Amino acid sequence: MQIKYQPNPLDTIIELDAHDAEVLRLKIRIGELERRIGSAAYHLEPGEWFNVETARLRLDVGALKEHLSKSVPELFDLFVAELRGPHVGDCTCVPWSCMKCRAEELLGINTIAGLGKHPAHYIESAFLDGRDIDAAIAYLDGYRPVRTGAWLRHPQEEFDQHVPRWTADAKHAAEWLRNYRDNTYRGTLAHG
Numbered sequence: 001m002q003i004k005y006q007p008n009p010l011d012t013i014i015e016l017d018a019h020d021a022e023v024l025r026l027k028i029r030i031g032e033l034e035r036r037i038g039s040a041a042y043h044l045e046p047g048e049w050f051n052v053e054t055a056r057l058r059l060d061v062g063a064l065k066e067h068l069s070k071s072v073p074e075l076f077d078l079f080v081a082e083l084r085g086p087h088v089g090d091c092t093c094v095p096w097s098c099m100k101c102r103a104e105e106l107l108g109i110n111t112i113a114g115l116g117k118h119p120a121h122y123i124e125s126a127f128l129d130g131r132d133i134d135a136a137i138a139y140l141d142g143y144r145p146v147r148t149g150a151w152l153r154h155p156q157e158e159f160d161q162h163v164p165r166w167t168a169d170a171k172h173a174a175e176w177l178r179n180y181r182d183n184t185y186r187g188t189l190a191h192g
Contacts, residue, residue, distance in 0.1 A: 003111065005185045007133040009177070010092065010124055012111040014083040020107060021080075027106045028075045032068055079103035087112060093121040119173035126173070133181050140174035143167060 001020045004013040016024065036058050043055035057063065082099040089098025091112065104110055112120060122143070126136035145166045147159045 001107070001109075003109070005111075007185065008086075008123070008127040008136070009112055009115075009180050009185070010087040010120065010127075011085075014104070014107075014109070014111070016080065016083070016107075021076075024079060024103070024106055025072060025076050028072050028079070029068060031106075032071050032075075033064070036064060036067070079106070087120065091115075091117055091120055092124050093117050115176050116169075116172065118169040119176055122170045122173035123177055126177070133177070133185065137174055137177050137181065140170050140177065143170035143174075 001017055002015045004015070006012050040055040040058040043049055043051045043058065078099060079102070083103050085100060087098050087100050088094055089096050089101065091098045091101050101110075101112075115123070122140060123136070126139045131139060143166075145159075145163050147156065151159050
């Protein structure tokens with residue numbers, strides 16, 4: 001596996017070698033089997049959804065083989081593409097699952113460990129205007145919330161009560177990004 005760190009850590013690129021690709025395929029297969037087994041077990045629990053026939057169908061060998069022959073390659077291709085793309089999802093305060101985070105989890109890595117979703121959102125914003133990593137850190141260090149847009153429909157006091165949290169998140173983002181720049185990103189440039 002090769003991890004290509006980018007100035008924006010959310011854009012880090014992960015390329016798999018043959019071994020890692022096979023590990024990912026097998027972990028996807030295991031996950032799909034676990035879901036099917038879990039579904040069958042669910043239909044064997046006493047209660048409203050108890051249905052032996054449905055449980056049997058979830059474990060039918062022919063149906064399982066057909067399901068795996070379609071789902072594993074599709075998920076593998078999706079995960080490989082996501083590993084080359086940016087983090088987008090719950091990890092950056094966007095309301096859906098981040099498939100890159102899921103793929104990294106399956107591979108036992110985490111390119112944004114310790115960041116947190118709110119600071120990640122601030123880092124994402126810091127790079128939106130084409131800033132380099134040093135300018136992004138300066139932007140986050142100097143971050144001051146401005147009451148605009150939808151906040152203009154709310155009282156100033158309501159806006160003001162969120163300012164300490166927002167500035168703390170931006171400060172944490174700046175500290176995390178500075179550490180990333182100094183210990184990960186620039187370190188890989190020196191060895192690359």
